Amino acid sequence: MMNRILTEEFFHRDGMEVAPELVGKIIARKLDDGTVLRERIAETELYRGEEDKGCHASKGRTPRTELLFGESGIIYVYLCYGMHWLMNVITGEKDQPQGILLRAGETKNGPAKLTKYLQIDGSFNGRPICGNDTVWIEDDGYRPKLRTAPRVGIDYAGDYWKNIEWRFIADGE
DNA sequence: TTAGTGATATCC
């Protein structure tokens, strides 16, 4: 069966819809030497809106967060703690900052491990996630059971945003 | 629990 490659339309929806649907999809990455890596997405987190204190965009529109306000289907790569690349996909309407963090793969737990495995770095920032043959996301029809949980690593965001359940995890069979 | 690491934002 042919896997369906997700198009821009998939991402051009509200993050509340896209984030849970992204769980169970397969992220594919073609290396320079032609090797294709595939990893099923096991966990995502939604960062949505300027009011969301956990979202980078809440600090205002800056050169870095400009991407979040921009077109959907764009990869937002962010260097955290000087050594870890975190990968997000932009969703939703323009001027409405929404990003979905790919928090873990099926065999790679941890957002930085995922990017390390996929060899994603800052050079991918601002690139489209579809319409190219370097990095894309496939749907093979797999639909995992989901559970939700509060997001991780945003203690600074305040009680409300810290506890909101915008983390979507594939429930292990 | 702590160190390591560097881009970004914010304050001079």
Added chain:
DNA sequence: GATATCACTAAA
């Protein structure tokens, strides 16, 4: 220019 902060990981 100088800090302070940070969507993390590994080692202990």
